Amino acid sequence: METHQRRGRTHTSLSSLITLITIASPLASAAPSLTDDSKCECYLTNGTQASFFATHRFLDFRNLAKHAGVPPTIAKPNDSGSAPVTSEYFTSKEWTETFWVQSWNNSHQTREDATVLMVNSPNNVYIEANGDRNPSSQTWLTLRTQRLKDFQTASEIESVAPGFQYLSVRMLARTVGSPGAITALFTYRGSDRLADVQESDLEVRTMDPRNTIQYTNQPSYTEDGDEIDHATKNVTIPQGLPDWTHWAVHRLDWTPKETVWYVDGTEVATISFQTPRDPSKVILNAWSDGGEWSGNMTVNEAAYLQIQWLEIVYNATDENPAKKRKRNGGTGMLRGRDGDDDDDEKDGSCDVVCSIDETTERGKPVTLWNNGGVRMVGGGLITWIPSLTVLGMLALSSGWLW
Ligand SMILES: *[C@@H]1O[C@H](CO)[C@@H](O)[C@H](O)[C@H]1NC(C)=O
Numbered sequence: 001m002e003t004h005q006r007r008g009r010t011h012t013s014l015s016s017l018i019t020l021i022t023i024a025s026p027l028a029s030a031a032p033s034l035t036d037d038s039k040c041e042c043y044l045t046n047g048t049q050a051s052f053f054a055t056h057r058f059l060d061f062r063n064l065a066k067h068a069g070v071p072p073t074i075a076k077p078n079d080s081g082s083a084p085v086t087s088e089y090f091t092s093k094e095w096t097e098t099f100w101v102q103s104w105n106n107s108h109q110t111r112e113d114a115t116v117l118m119v120n121s122p123n124n125v126y127i128e129a130n131g132d133r134n135p136s137s138q139t140w141l142t143l144r145t146q147r148l149k150d151f152q153t154a155s156e157i158e159s160v161a162p163g164f165q166y167l168s169v170r171m172l173a174r175t176v177g178s179p180g181a182i183t184a185l186f187t188y189r190g191s192d193r194l195a196d197v198q199e200s201d202l203e204v205r206t207m208d209p210r211n212t213i214q215y216t217n218q219p220s221y222t223e224d225g226d227e228i229d230h231a232t233k234n235v236t237i238p239q240g241l242p243d244w245t246h247w248a249v250h251r252l253d254w255t256p257k258e259t260v261w262y263v264d265g266t267e268v269a270t271i272s273f274q275t276p277r278d279p280s281k282v283i284l285n286a287w288s289d290g291g292e293w294s295g296n297m298t299v300n301e302a303a304y305l306q307i308q309w310l311e312i313v314y315n316a317t318d319e320n321p322a323k324k325r326k327r328n329g330g331t332g333m334l335r336g337r338d339g340d341d342d343d344d345e346k347d348g349s350c351d352v353v354c355s356i357d358e359t360t361e362r363g364k365p366v367t368l369w370n371n372g373g374v375r376m377v378g379g380g381l382i383t384w385i386p387s388l389t390v391l392g393m394l395a396l397s398s399g400w401l402w
């Protein structure tokens with residue numbers, strides 16, 4: 001019922017937009033109806049850095065009851081690092097094509113103020129039954145970190161793909177547990193030189209108040225230990241938005257100009273200083289090393305990053321969207337009327353523009369408009385979207401028509 005109404009509203013508003021577009025151009029457009037990724041040629045995000053992206057990925061941890069189970073913590077450091085994954089979900093194609101569960105430890109690391117051995121264990125990454133009083137899902141994904149007598153057991157998952165270059169990543173998540181840990185979602189491009197690290201972070205410090213989140217474009221300090229103030233923001237989440245102990249959609253938009261962070265669709269931070277430029281991984285973790293940043297966790301206590309779903313639209317250097325469509329067989333693909341895919345590949349054109357923001361079903365895109373193969377010729381136009389359409393899009397994201 002609610003869905004029906006929302007879609008109705010969307011139809012009306014979008015038809016005004018379409019009218020606007022159609023007045024001055026022959027572009028054919030469609031209402032934003034639910035579709036699937038095989039039919040989308042690109043994705044347009046909303047927000048202050050509204051951008052086009054080539055690829056969409058959605059990982060849903062809400063209905064994985066057959067994989068649910070909380071594995072007891074492994075008390076020995078060595079066994080912890082070498083533990084197997086906790087369920088078959090983590091050997092499924094969906095998971096292994098996207099994430100890689102880490103098992104490194106900090107024994108050879110030089111983070112000077114670390115006071116505790118930290119071991120990332122696959123045993124700390126698991127599917128858990130939703131035990132909330134009013135559960136909004138069957139299950140979620142947990143990343144656990146716990147202090148044991150001799151070490152801190154921790155968790156980290158890294159994207160298999162190393163070449164994200166600009167993205168909008170969102171997760172429905174919360175952090176619960178004891179002080180002395182960090183839970184994080186970030187883009188990462190490592191380097192031996194601290195100054196060359198490129199990284200946009202969302203970090204929850206469990207020792208901090210529940211309504212503060214730290215957002216950073218690293219590095220936020222120098223080799224000499226000096227702080228780089230404008231690289232980082234300690235943000236107080238505005239009243240009315242959920243604090244980090246409650247379920248909220250946390251969103252990080254890494255764009256060429258700046259990184260923008262949102263909580264439940266409200267912009268909470270923007271940093272244009274040191275915006276990462278080069279291809280990066282996506283990483284999530286829950287950890288502590290007894291140092292100043294993470295704090296010291298009391299023995300036997302724990303903290304958890306819990307995630308119901310994770311959604312990304314992105315461009316990647318190692319993945320040309322047009323090539324990918326061909327590799328996948330290309331059946332059922334919308335093509336230009338001339339059927340000339342090579343042109344798409346060369347000019348990066350996008351005829352079918354989708355959205356993950358305007359959807360009524362999380363994880364499923366909607367079609368914003370479909371240019372139906374109309375070629376923009378003669379104008380030297382090599383961008384994805386004709387400028388008039390971009391105008392319409394701006395109208396859409398700035399709310400003129402809503
Ligand atoms: C994006 O669109 C969705 C759906 O209309 C809305 O809930 C959200 O607040 C928007 N976000 C921004 C940043 O405009």
Ligand SMILES: *[C@@H]1O[C@H](CO)[C@@H](O)[C@H](O)[C@H]1NC(C)=O
Nearest residue numbers: 051052053054166315348384
């Ligand atoms: C993603 O790639 C497309 C095609 O090259 C480009 O038009 C778009 O601007 C890129 N997005 C960002 C955020 O750079």
Ligand SMILES: *[C@@H]1O[C@H](CO)[C@@H](O)[C@H](O)[C@H]1NC(C)=O
Nearest residue numbers: 076077078079080081082150
């Ligand atoms: C852990 O493994 C290392 C080698 O991998 C070994 O040197 C060390 O003795 C082991 N520690 C324990 C407590 O078993």
Ligand SMILES: *[C@@H]1O[C@H](CO)[C@@H](O)[C@H](O)[C@H]1NC(C)=O
Nearest residue numbers: 077078081104105107108119
């Ligand atoms: C830590 O990692 C090193 C390899 O980098 C390995 O040799 C060692 O056994 C690991 N220690 C633990 C406790 O997992």
Ligand SMILES: *[C@@H]1O[C@H](CO)[C@@H](O)[C@H](O)[C@H]1NC(C)=O
Nearest residue numbers: 205208209212214234235236
């Ligand atoms: C962030 O600000 C809060 C107060 O608003 C403070 O309690 C907390 O320690 C600060 N966190 C950091 C990392 O500076």
Ligand SMILES: *[C@@H]1O[C@H](CO)[C@@H](O)[C@H](O)[C@H]1NC(C)=O
Nearest residue numbers: 115116290291292295296297
């Ligand atoms: C954390 O605890 C260890 C002892 O377990 C201690 O050596 C260290 O100074 C503590 N660190 C902080 C930041 O309090």
